[in-house]
Amino acid sequence: MTTQYLFVAGSIALLVASSAIAADDAALLKEALKIFQPLPKDTSGPGATPAKEQVVLGRLLFFDPRITAEGDVSCATCHRPALYGTDGRPTSIGVKQRPHPRNAPTIFNAALYSVIHWRGDRNDLEDQAEQALTGAVSSGLDERDVTDRLQRIEGYGPLFAAAFPTDSHPMTVKNMANAIVAYERTLLTRAPFDAYLAGNVDALSPAARRGLETFINMGCVACHNGVSVGGDMYRKFGIVEDYWSATGSRSIDRGRVEVTKNLDDLYVFRVPSLRNVAMTAPYFHDGSVAMLADAVRVMGRVQLGMKLGDAEINEIVSFLNSLTGDFPTEFAAPPVLPPASVTTHQR
Ligand code: HEC
Numbered sequence: 001m002t003t004q005y006l007f008v009a010g011s012i013a014l015l016v017a018s019s020a021i022a023a024d025d026a027a028l029l030k031e032a033l034k035i036f037q038p039l040p041k042d043t044s045g046p047g048a049t050p051a052k053e054q055v056v057l058g059r060l061l062f063f064d065p066r067i068t069a070e071g072d073v074s075c076a077t078c079h080r081p082a083l084y085g086t087d088g089r090p091t092s093i094g095v096k097q098r099p100h101p102r103n104a105p106t107i108f109n110a111a112l113y114s115v116i117h118w119r120g121d122r123n124d125l126e127d128q129a130e131q132a133l134t135g136a137v138s139s140g141l142d143e144r145d146v147t148d149r150l151q152r153i154e155g156y157g158p159l160f161a162a163a164f165p166t167d168s169h170p171m172t173v174k175n176m177a178n179a180i181v182a183y184e185r186t187l188l189t190r191a192p193f194d195a196y197l198a199g200n201v202d203a204l205s206p207a208a209r210r211g212l213e214t215f216i217n218m219g220c221v222a223c224h225n226g227v228s229v230g231g232d233m234y235r236k237f238g239i240v241e242d243y244w245s246a247t248g249s250r251s252i253d254r255g256r257v258e259v260t261k262n263l264d265d266l267y268v269f270r271v272p273s274l275r276n277v278a279m280t281a282p283y284f285h286d287g288s289v290a291m292l293a294d295a296v297r298v299m300g301r302v303q304l305g306m307k308l309g310d311a312e313i314n315e316i317v318s319f320l321n322s323l324t325g326d327f328p329t330e331f332a333a334p335p336v337l338p339p340a341s342v343t344t345h346q347r
């Protein structure tokens, strides 16, 4: 009798304890839902579903090195499958070993950002792709050379015709860019954090949930919020002290001021998305910090004037790990590219 009573009392105590945890969890989830949104199903606006043929073509172009200066660099040279769409270098190296001054971000989920590039110097993804296809570092060819090269790869003819059926001359840099962007729009990476936002509290480990709470309470969310946990605004890097005093950056990038010529934009950069951040080292616009834990420490120090403890940093990193999404299968391996000699017509 007594044992049974004790047993029941014990279960009630347990029940009470677990429902108390559940209440905390519910409050945290409710708070998180005010700040973040889960990944959408797709990124094409209503009625604008990209043609399948454009996605197929865009994927080929993304991986094709034959349309750059020496035939050895493609988009995938700096946005590599094995490195989650980055090149793993502090700053990129392009055609003819030309250095790029900044770090290559992943192209995953880029379709969700309202600000493109570290300094916001591109209007949208289409503009980004067009300029990358003819950029001095990423291509080394001008528009005419690019389309000349493309025309010599005969296998592309039917693919362009299928992707842009109403164009009489579809092989243009603009259409190349449109096709690449149609492909990029498919590269969304659903993460455990999305399952969490959909109501599955256990999709995040207890440590990750504590990290989320710290991330909210410390004020990281003032800048890193929304569907991309960033990607939507500009902020000064180094609000409390100069960023390079914490990152050890060797050269100092003046940031967005170079784009706008407005002195208010000195050392201002795009707040990057933190989706997949655990997979995209090294960190910051110049890749000056190698480890995620150190990047978090730098953020606490230069953006918020706080010295984060190791335990807090570890919890935040646990939370950031929950932003690593499923790897898109259509990006996993390079496709077989169209041949340059298709004998469908007589010369
Ligand atoms: C030489 C390496 C290199 C090549 C080649 C290259 N990129 Fe990039 N990419 C970068 C770097 C570096 C940045 C960041 C530039 C900046 O912010 O100033 C970038 C940025 C981007 C972004 C914006 C991401 C963001 O978070 O804002 C997209 C999208 C992108 N590249 C797509 C492409 C496409 C498409 C191609 C091929 C047509 C391409 N890239 C070729 C290095 C490269």
Ligand code: HEC
Residues within 6 Å of the ligand: 215, 218, 219, 220, 221, 222, 223, 224, 234, 235, 236, 237, 239, 269, 270, 271, 272, 273, 274, 277, 280, 282, 283, 284, 285, 286, 295, 296, 299, 300, 303, 304, 316
């Ligand atoms: C006032 C705005 C602001 C706040 C607050 C802020 N960040 Fe950032 N964060 C930025 C900006 C801007 C960058 C880009 C800096 C650069 O490289 O130029 C950045 C970059 C990062 C990066 C590197 C991402 C990458 O891909 O290289 C991480 C990680 C990060 N922040 C985490 C945090 C954490 C954790 C907190 C809270 C402790 C935080 N941030 C608070 C604005 C902010």
